[in-house]
Amino acid sequence: MSEDELKVLINAGKIAAEARDYGSKLIKPGVKVLDVCEAVEKIIIDRGAFPAFPCNLSINYEAAHYSPKINDDKVIPEGAVVKLDIGAHIGGIITDTAVTVSLDDKYNKLLDATRDALRAAISNFKPGNSLGEIGKLIERAIKINGYTPIRNLGGHLIRKYELHAGIFVPNVYQHNAGKILLDNTFAIEPFATDGYGEVVEGKEETIYSLRSPSAKGLNETEKKFLDTINSRFKALPFSERWLSDLGDKEVVENSLKALTRKKCLYSYPVLLEVRKGIVAQFEHTVYVGKEETIVIT
Secondary structure, eight states: OOHHHHHHHHHHHHHHHHHHHHHHHHOOTTOBHHHHHHHHHHHHHHTTOEEEEEEEEEETTEEEOOOOOTTOOOBOOTTOEEEEEEEEEETTEEEEEEEEEESSGGGHHHHHHHHHHHHHHHHTOOTTOBHHHHHHHHHHHHHTTTOEEOTTOEEEEEBTTBSSOSOEEESSOOTTOOBOOTTEEEEEOOEEESSOSOEEEEEEEEEEEESOSOOTTOOHHHHHHHHHHHHHHTTSOEEGGGGGGGSOHHHHHHHHHHHHHTTSEEEEEEEEETTOOOEEEOBEEEEEOSSOEEEOO
């Protein structure tokens, strides 16, 4: 990464962090999920970046990937544990960050355990160190507090226009997980639960990304949607809300479902804790430099 690119990364991280912190203060009982996410996304755009993916606001046993749809009327319930996960990019240089807000004090220890795990991972996130050992540190910090890490979720390498770039940062010990790479950007994101420690895919799909920019057998509406998606988002995840200028809710949803069936798009189901355990998440993006690892968000 060049010096100029690092400056852009740092700027994108500041914007993501500002949006995250602002959004966390909006999380209150009775507030619409849509209103929080649109406010967070607006801050990112107003500050000169663009959301790297749709704002996720996942509640209680939803671990990740709930993003509001067009005209979504879902509200935050009393006593909820809410994960706000957001990213910002500038010219494809991506940052990713998350915070959990508990509206019930009985979950404060769960949040503290997850924060502790993130701190432990960051303090040992140095070039050449084992990613498996990072997972062990996360696992230990969560288990020592009486909770369970979610073993099939974790962090990831980030590259330009590529949010998940092929290297996994585990939340439990993994043998041969690889090494931390110098001059690279990673998202570290411990997930902890009072449940079983595993997520499964739910039925709802609220986020999509481009799989192929062309395909045979598309009608004119589907071609229009696919061209627009390729132009606006490249391979980055997007929300149906971001395509509402192309048609009403039914047209947008039907077009995205058709393009997914025809293997032009990936869809991302909401991820649910398998035993409906409450889930907490904290996340930072870090840049691994020769002299130090910089927390970007």
